[in-house]
Amino acid sequence: MNWNFVHPGLLYGFLACAIPIIIHLIFRKRYQKVRWAAMQFLLAAYKQTKTSLLLENLLLLLLRILVIFFLVLAFARPIARETPLLSTTQAKESFLLVLDNSYSMGVRTSNISPFENAKKQARAIIEKANKNDTISLVVMNETSDQVLSFVSIASEKKRHEILQQMEEIALSELGTDVESAMDILKSMTKQTEYTNKHVFILSDFQKNAWQNACQKNSFLEIVKEIRSQVNSFQFIDSSIPNAQNLGIVKLQSDGVVSLGERSRFTVVVRNYSNKNYDDVAVHLSVNGQKQKTEYISLTPQQEGQVSFYPNFLNTGSHYVTVEIDPDELPTDNKRHICFDVVPNIKVLVIDGEPKEASFESESDYLMAALGYTPQGLIKTTKVNIGELSPSVRFKDFDVVFLANLQSFDSENRFSELETFLNKGGGVFISLGNKISHEYYNEEFNKTGKEIFPGEIIGLPIGNTSEKEKTLFSLDEIQNHSAWKFFYENRRLLEDLKQCLVFKFFPVRVDAEDENVRILARYNSPGNYPAFLERKLGRGKLLLFTSTLDREWTNFHTDQFGHVFVVMIHEFLQYLVSRPEENNLSVRFPINKIYDFFVQNARMIPPKGESIRLQLQTLDKGSSHKISYPDTQTSGIYTVELSVPPQIQEEKQDIKTREYFAVNVLPQEGDINYMSKEELLGYFKNSDLKYEKDTETKSKSLAEKKDVEYWRQILILLILLSLAETLLAMLFGKYS
Template sequence: MLTTVAQTSSLFTAPLIAAAAVAAIAIPVIIHLLWRVRRQRQVWAAMRFLQVAIKKQKNKLRLEHLLLLLTRCLILLLLGLGLAGPVGTGLSKLFGQRSGQRLVHLILDDTLTSGAQLRVGANHLRLDDLKKQAIALLDQVGEKDHVSIWRSAQSAMPLLPPSQLNKPQALQLIDSIKPRHTASDMRTVLATIQSQLDDAAYLGYEQTIVILSDFSHGSLGKQTQQSFDRLARDATVCLIPPAPSIPNMQITKVQPRRSQMLRPLDGALAVMLDVTLARQGKIDQAATCRIGLYLDGKEVSTREHQWAAGQSQATVQMDLSWNDSVTAYPFILPIEARLASEAQHNRLHADDRQFTQVQIREQLRILLVDDAVSSSTDAKGFTASQWLSFALSPAQNSLNVQQVTAAQLSADMLVNVDVCMVLRPDQISKPQMASIDQWTRKGGMLWLFAPADEQMAGLPVWALNLSQQLDLPVKLDVKQLEGDWGLNLASRPPAALSLLGADWQALLRPVRVSQMLGLFAPLDSDSPTQAWLSLNDPAQTPVMVSQPLDDGYVLASALALSPDWSNLQTRPLFVPLLHEAIASLTSQSASRQLLAFKPGTIPQLGERFTQSSQLIGPKRMTLKRDSSGKMVSTLPIDEPGVYRAQQDGSKNLLLINVNADDASLAMSDEHAVKQLLFDHNGADASHAKLHWLDRDNPTWPTVDSTANSQLGWNLLWIALALMILETMLARWFSHASTQQRSWAGWLWRGVLKLLHLDHGPPQRFGKGGSR
């Protein structure tokens, strides 16, 4: 069979190396021909005897030389072809050989996007079309063929392992597939199949991979550096063309303004939430949607949102009132947000729900670390701790304030504390600071003030110990700065004090600063450190900064609570500053400890779940203790909703929320799918074996359906064996010595006798005679 250059090059992964191997055959041939070049011979007496001996052995020597030449040519050819990577498919095409059996890997997309409705008013999902196409392809599979069925949503496990086709079983499995809420695991499925191409049980099979998906961004999952070009090279890959885009609305996030709130003394608790929305498709049209907030399945608040033409994202602010009585605190209040809209603008409903939670506390416990009770007072007759106690007194019923001295502070005392205000950091020892550091990192709020009687020049020792122990970029500097400054009125309130934004400048204006410690902090855009208050000097010197520390927060103030330093404690800013800072930062620390996960995860749960053997929610999930001692579910949790622990479910719960990115219906085109999965390195040769099937009438491709295998290693092993054989033959044919000839010599002479090429007994050199 004649083949074109393009067809021949497709037999190898590196056709240039194959061409070089063919050219290399000429090297031993040229050497052989040069060795045979006739030279003028001088006849002398003893030469006649040698010519007679050579004439007798002429045919034998010619055969030896020919065998060595063929062996060396074959070694060079096999080495080159082995390194060129010959592919079984190409060789099958060259010789017209085809395998009689086929292994089909059928991949069905059952991710979030497969649950989108194809038509308005019809309960017909995208997955229904994909299952219909899978059944049509299985009807064309032979009875002796083998089939495996995969689902592309997490977790990547074969629904049906490779086995001989059992059509009723396969059809039943396909019919049982439903859309799932988990993220796409398409790449793991393809990687697993790619790793199984060399499975010895299926080396002689024609391997075909069929991907039935809508190829939306959500169904493809996150981009990685992994490429599956070997699948397109060593197997036949069939794909359904990407589906057309359809419109969708979704709730991407529900975020309470405060994740932790205190129980109101009277009346209802008002919870403020921000509901973030997004939409795709038909965004050039105006639309309307309705958002409802639910507690325990009961709607308690609702609001409509009008989408303007061209608008694709929006944030809706909503309020929720809660006034149920609870006997035990703290109590976690789960809140559900639901989206409802016109069907023509929202074809996917799995992403119309999001869950959040608010922890409701009866009290916050605040620890004031100051001098002994007999500590000095300022000009107005108050100690620093008294200024703080007065400022916190309006919320005394919900704030439990306790004062201790630095000598009394211990790790046990910090166990149930929410906020620790250190007014005399110069009296804190290194062991005490280590305990404060551990407590803060676990979610505590630490507020450091400058000591009022600090008179030391140079860097204070306590400030050095403080910065080293807490390992913070915020540093208290060398000495007190004196002057008469106001606060920077052009600054904006930090996010934690956003509720003071309307009155921010009016609150800052009366504050004057007469002395302070130097405070240095990285305040660039990439730093989590924030300046809450700063001077109105040219350098905008920070006066108070916040810094996250693992799950907790540190607030550092360069001011002491004394009229000799500033009038902050006597101005209207002081009280709301304290209350908003405590409420906001403790809420942010609490939000980091609340449990929320994506579908398909096996969450690790803390100590408070150790008394429960089950999670109760949309599904009952069994818990077990893992090797690290934490409680985990025995199976991935894939159904969105609220899951409560079997014991103390009001305090111990977790949320499972759909990831908005996994529900993206933005579509890819054929070129993008090729590049994303099979052409990551830009090699166009791999595209030759991708086949796009007809959506309405899918049929198996009639080309490239031969068995695929890599033959390179086999050829290299054969070349190695020939190299060993060539070495033995070259040694034998050299006739350097015949005294040590082994059984191989007798075998060789037997072959020559059979060919009638052995004309006499072997002659010997040395003592046994000479030629």
């Protein structure tokens, strides 16, 4: 039988047992001897009763000491742990706990959350473990981490330290990554020096995360392997039934936000609950200042959309925040987006096949689609290939269109184009009859400096002289940001699919290249790509394997002219906007390169004080990079730059303050949970247990029963107090 105490620190109270002894000694010595005539008669009586008086005093002293002893013992609350009677030695056991602290665990109903419930369950397991048992603790979220690894409960002090470390784990704003936690657990269960292992998974078993993991055979195999290495494996469900939640799942702008123009921001709110919500208030703030509120009603499991149209009167970095009123899970009630307000978009069009007749040049339809007004957003400069000179610099523009370009005016243009892309420029290339596929493959796809998204594998396919015999339409149009407006307008998307191409260049793509993506294909025998994208540095390049004029396509007919105009504008918006740079998810680091000299930089996080950032020098001091990894909290992060005045005069568009938005994963707000049957259905014949009780015990722990004796001690204390009082009265100590 092992003895422990709930409050071992109170055992220092045993020192109080000395109080009756001290009082007894003090009262013995405080009398002065005075002899007087009748003293001899009293002395004779005292000698006859001396022994009995001494015994009475010692008995009362002992009772008073025992009263204090048992009073302290009652407050310390002794616990006796019974172990099997036949075992002469207690085998050490190892308890491996996986504690889910993803933000869905924070939903709060009836003054308790799944996270608090999981901690309560973990605490019970640790408190019931025997001396010299080991505790391991893994925190489960997107960055799952091992907090404790087989820490032995060598003493009650060590148990207290383990409990304190567990209690210090806070609820995060991260999503759930079940697989990463199981990978850590797998490596721990392979440590053969620790035996009798017992695994406890403490989670709400959010359906979105767990079902995605359980549908992968690799994950199921990992769990089965873990089970083969341990004595027991339990899922402990800490979820709360009938939880309710509304969450903002999306906040986006329609594209480039321009100066002095109303820009649309779309907000999508989802009801994850099983009840109706009427007139949910959605609040809009711009740069921290509340501006407007819209209302939306939602049925169970429904998504709804509201739009805001703020106007911006200053260029530079800005941010918008949308928020709904607090509910049971407040983490996903707010979302931010950061962006630059620009005065215009500067576009360079290089025409590779200029002609005098109207709408016969390669770029005439493109120029018409882009449009031009002195006060317009798009500022277009057209240059025919024969007029291209060194004074025309790519870096002076936001987007460059290369229309049926046979070759550049200089070999240096390729490195200039690469630099332009790396620094965030946008490029659109269309092909045509001026193109030599050997030249493009050689110059645009140099080893280590690939600009083109694929390899042109031969001469064009199709015959423009017999267009009715070679008709190709677009197929497999991907749900990509460049096609966003088409997917929001399904009729327009159907019109796009009916547009015809009579001739195109076949392009082969490296499937292993993560920077290349096919946006649409032809319904040709080879299923060749029609539109492709390559990301290079901070920039993006789009390729259309046919022409922008009417020679190889019918995009410009009265029937489909509207499709061409919308497509060009959507591509332009996509090439200019880079929302991924300043809009991140929680835990992803903030990285930004500034192509000018920076003296110093400071970061102001959503919570906390300003922090000085380390600057990484690039390009021999002409550029600097900042990095900030600590983005575990959602909100707006502000970077403030110190730039020399001469640099600001030279580069008039420099931003000395820039905002970064860090948001939580919206899918983690889905508070639908996996049931016992759903979860265990993936692990048939694996002997995995599922428990919902708060005081969960393993088979091993069930053999160990904690017995508290404070009630018995309290009864004994009362009896001793009564005995002391009665004896004191009997012995004549009370008058």
